[in-house]
Amino acid sequence: MAGNPPSETQIRVNSRRAGGGGGGNVIHPVDIDTPPRSSPSPVVYREVKHFKKWLPWLIPSFIIANTVMLAITMYVNDCPKNSVSCIAGFLGRFSFQPFKENPLLGPSSATLQKMGGLEVSKVVHEHQGWRLITCNWLHAGVFHLLANMLSLLVIGIRLEQEFGFIRIGLLYVISGFGGSLLSALFIQLNISVGASGAVFGLLGGMLSEIITNWTIYSNKLAAFLTLMVIIVINLAVGLLPHVDNFAHIGGFLSGFLVGFVFLIRPQFGWVSQRYAPPRYSSTSAKPKFKMYQLILWVISLILLIVGLTVGLVMLLRGVDANDHCSWCHYLTCVPTARWSCNTEPAYCMSTQTGNQLNLTCSSNGKSSLYTLPDASDSQIQGLCSQLCS
Structure with missing residues (x-):
């Protein structure tokens, strides 16, 4: 009808931007200039697909x-x-x-x-x-x-x-x-x-x-x-x-x-x-x-x-x-008096004599004797890491 006022469509954009943890950076809704109205008319809200919220999974x-x-x-x-x-x-x-x-x-x-x-x-x-x-x-x-x-x-x-x-x-x-x-x-x-x-x-x-x-x-x-x-x-x-x-x-x-x-x-x-x-x-x-x-x-x-x-x-x-x-x-690492940046893997010399395992760390020269029959490679590597640390 020519006598009826035009309807208005508003876009509601409900989106928050990531601001490094800050929660107050909200995008303002889109503003659409509309002529003055003499009587109320229905407001239709439409979600803009580019700004919709996704369900995070x-x-x-x-x-x-x-x-x-x-x-x-x-x-x-x-x-x-x-x-x-x-x-x-x-x-x-x-x-x-x-x-x-x-x-x-x-x-x-x-x-x-x-x-x-x-x-x-x-x-x-x-x-x-x-x-x-x-x-x-x-x-x-x-x-x-x-x-x-x-x-x-x-x-x-x-x-x-x-x-x-x-x-x-x-x-x-x-x-x-x-x-x-x-x-x-x-x-x-x-x-x-x-x-x-x-x-x-x-x-x-x-x-x-x-x-x-x-x-x-x-x-x-x-x-x-x-x-x-x-x-x-x-x-x-x-x-x-x-x-x-x-x-x-x-x-x-x-x-x-x-x-x-x-x-x-x-x-x-x-x-x-x-x-x-x-x-x-x-x-x-x-x-x-x-x-x-x-x-x-x-x-x-x-x-x-x-x-x-x-x-x-x-x-x-x-x-x-x-x-x-x-x-x-x-x-990746700045050496100081409090710590060292040397993080090379540990290497040890090992000798198995009966139940006795002798390890010597290649980097610091420390040696230790362990009672460990038939030591596996993973056990030797674990003991070597402890000895060299």
Whole structure:
């Protein structure tokens, strides 16, 4: 009817942006200019598909999978059978290695290697490239698992709610691979495990998401600075010994680039003209993405593909990145008077005479005699780790 006032369609955008733990960075609803009305008319709410909330299930599944993998690893480890002494012996074959060997309440290095931990020599010389992926699902102990899964819960749940399981799942896996790759190029003597590279990738994705979707933040600077503080603190922790900061850095850089590709969002001008009634839309058509978003998308995709490809080729050719960067080892550990950055694996000379096992540590020269008939290789390695620590 010509006498009836036009109906109004409003768009309700109910979305919170990840701001490094801050909960106050809320995107304002799309504003649509409407003419004055003489009488009330029905209001229709429509959810914009680009900003809808997703039900998170993938990140909780990742947490469960990592926990189950640690339980399986401890079952395979079977400390009472393969070690002289164990922690929490009442757990049976799930008991932990001695503190001197593994202070994180976990298995032996030999078990982690058997389960798929990242060992560069096996990737390069035995063509076991799958270790670059499997190592992300293993953890060195209970403390290690708790630290990573708590971070994953806090960061990942929110991202999956915002962007869905497909994009966040790809972000997680690609970041984990990137972290393993950089770690393998620089740390070639130790066995590396853990999901920290993938977790740092989520942090990197959050940072690039803030940058590429800058115009839709209600409190831009606060969100950016809060996230930067969290990133700097976490990277600073990686300067301590026995923490693989190269996996953190590789995962972060990979996630940062992936975020520009997967976490891009349309701007509100395009959303309003698409979902508002035609008579209220803007007279000039507005593009879905801003030019800077498209430029960042292209550059990031190229850098990601080139970076991962070049890194993988260098690794498979046996390149040691430390030969080309004499100071890079300081990125993962800074030596001080309180600790040493020497984390090379332990090697011992062993002699078995009847029930007596004599071990001599190659690095510090210490010797010890053990009453242990028919010692297995895993028992000798465990005792050697304790003797050399």
